[in-house]
Amino acid sequence: MRLKVLGAAGEVTGSSYLLECGGSRVIVDCGMFQGRDDEKKNREPFLFSAASIDAVLLTHAHLDHSGRIPLLVKEGFKGKVMTTLPTVELVRVLWHDSANLMKEEAEWKTKKNSRKGLAPVAPLYSVDDVDSAAKSLTAVGYDEKTGVAPGVSVRFRDAGHILGSAILEVWLEEDDKQVKIVFSGDLGPQNTVMERTPAIISSADYVVIESTYGDRLHKNTGESRAEFHDVITSALKDKAKVFIPSFVVDRAQRILYELALLKDEGAMSSGVPIFFDSPMGVKATEIYRKHMNLLSSEMQQYLSQGKDPFAPERLKYVSSVEESQAINSLKHGVIVAGSGMANGGRIVHHLKHGIWNPKNHVVFVGYQAHGTLGRRIVEGEKNLRIAGEDVTVKAQVHTINGFSAHADKNDLLAWADNFATSPLFIITHGEPASSLALSEALKDAGRTSAIPFAGQEIELEPNGSASVHRMTPQPIVLVKEEVSGILTDIQSLALKLENNSVSSGLDSLVPLLKSSKILLETAYDRMTGSRPTD
Ligand SMILES: [Zn+2]
Ligand SMILES: [Zn+2]
Missing domain, CATH: 1.10.287 (Helix Hairpins)
Structure with missing residues (x-):
């Protein structure tokens, strides 16, 4: 029995693992690398033959976990992609969007290349590839133990990260040996707002745990909520526009809910129009609305009052380009649109048309990666080129940091503390400093952990913590x-x-x-x- 770490080692993106047990081979997540220069990495051949894989287990819809599955299918994978029903629905939407973006980018690069006499660029996969990959998606229910392949079974448990997200409990059986390995997937915080709290799991031989915020603490929900309410209410006093760049799956629904609360309290005039300008976001919201029963008790209470958390008063869902352009001529309102880092999507056009106006406000509600338009605005750059035009930033810029869908250091430790056995914690999905900080904190809590490198193979034995000595690192070979x-x-x-x-x-x-x-x-x-x- 063996685990091979294929990605998200020493970094946050590209989650993927290979499990081998007897003759069975199962992939857990098959994510995209999403760093600035990771295009090449996504095109690298898989370290296994796609046709030899029996099944894929998918923790959740985010592309850093699901984004290379269409490629796997394109290269000959014939098995099932097992995941929860909301993930089946969300991932279809995300894959389509991703294929369309890649198509546009490939066309743009091809045009550039042709001027230099260089070869055309093909996208990683097409919408057709996505359609055939979608056929392999197979929904499984939460909390039921299901067979995956000979000697391999799985149970999906709620991870509290986004709708449909799951922690995986995987049982491997070979000869008379049984090993249980748990994959945290991306883990939500202990105090969630929209999702349920992450499931408590108390036994495992191995736990593959994420460490995105293994070295940081988030502001609590009350603090971030108060901050958001203050920013929005004071911004609206200017009777101008408030732009909120947001990821359109999960974060945008959370923002709509926060705006609904503001309107309920009367802190925001019921007359202020709110636009959610994103065709993909509209689809994602429909999926959230369909699975309200899977959301938190706070959401259940809101629903029990007969209210829709994703429909604040005077909300308009915008899909068509014409409707989106019509927003430009309005003087006052809140505009929520993707992308979250303003490096694409409709928010770019809204910013171009409104960021020069000192009465307007831009409110960032998520992480802004280096090099993105969002990051440059947050860092105070005043002269920017936005959608082909030179624009001077005069709008007021705000950042709200506490809306993370990830566990922070204390949340990760609290979740790990539920294990009554002594598993080996295999720390992935984090920058090296975050993984190391989590490893040290786990050690202080009396736990055994290891930080694998990409490509590392781990022989799995019953009682994982005893096997840490055999995880010798491979020597680095300089060619x-x-x-x-x-x-x-x-x-x-x-x-x-x-x-x-x-x-x-x-x-x-x-x-x-x-x-x-x-x-x-x-x-x-x-x-x-x-x-x-x-
Ligand atoms: Zn995620
Ligand atoms: Zn992730």
Whole structure:
């Protein structure tokens, strides 16, 4: 019995694991890498033959867990993708959106390439690929133990992260050995607002645990809610527009609910129009509404008063482009639109038309990654090029940080504390500092843990914590050709800069490049006892 870590090791995206048990091979999640330069990584061949896989278990719909499944099907996977019913419905929507975005991007790159006489670019997968992958989606209920493949069974438990999200309890049986491995998936906080609290699981030999916020604490719900209410009510006093860039699955529904509460309390005039401008968001909200019974007790109470949490008074769902453009001519209202980091989607057009106006407000309600338009606005850049136009930022910018759908450090520890057995915690889905902080906190709590690297294989034995000694890291191998290739690149860049020093003003980088060349040569020498350029 073996676990192979295929992604989300030392980073947050690209979640994927291979489980081998007897002759059965099962993939848990098959996610996309979503960093700035990860396009190449998504195109790398799988480390296994797609046709040899018996089944895929999917924890939740987010693309960093599901985004490469259409590719897996395209490459010959013939089994079932087992997941909860809301995930089946949400992932179809997310895959379609992703395929359409990739199509647009490939067309744009192809156009650029053709001017340089370069080859056309094909998207990773097409809408047709998504349609055939969707046929393999198979819904399973929460809390029922289900057979997956010979020797492998699974139970999906609520993870409290987004609608349909699951923790997986997986049982492996080979000869007379039985091992239980639990995958936390992405775990919600202990005090959730929309989702139910993550299921308590008390036994396992191994627990693969996420660590996105393994080194941080979030503000509590009351604090973030008060902050959001203050920002929105004071912004509305200007009788102008409030733009809220938001992920349109889960975060946007939470925002609609918070706005509904504001209207209920009378803190926001019932006359203020609210626009949820996102065709994908409209579809996602329908799915949320269909599965209200799976949401938190706070949601159940709201519903029991005969109210719809995702329909604040004067809300308008916007799908068509014409309706979206019509919002530009309005003077006053709240506009919720994707994408959450303003690096695409309809929010970009709304910002272009309104961010120059000092009476308007922009409220960010989620993480803004480096390099995105959202991050640049948050960091106070005043002159931006938005959707092909130069725009001066004069609107007031606010950031609300507490609406995370992820457990923070204390939430992760509280969930881990439920295990009455002594599992080995395998820490993934986090930047190295977050994973390390969680590992140290688990150690303080008397737990055993390990942080695997991408590609690491772990032999699974009953009583996981006893097997930690056998997780020896593989030596890093520096390939001579690769190293000398890098050295040549450094050398030629240094030469270019030296020759253009007057015009580029970058000559101060030359000594830096030269010392990195020496460092790399020394590292190679230490490891192999030879020179890379010999
Ligand atoms: Zn997620
Ligand atoms: Zn994730």
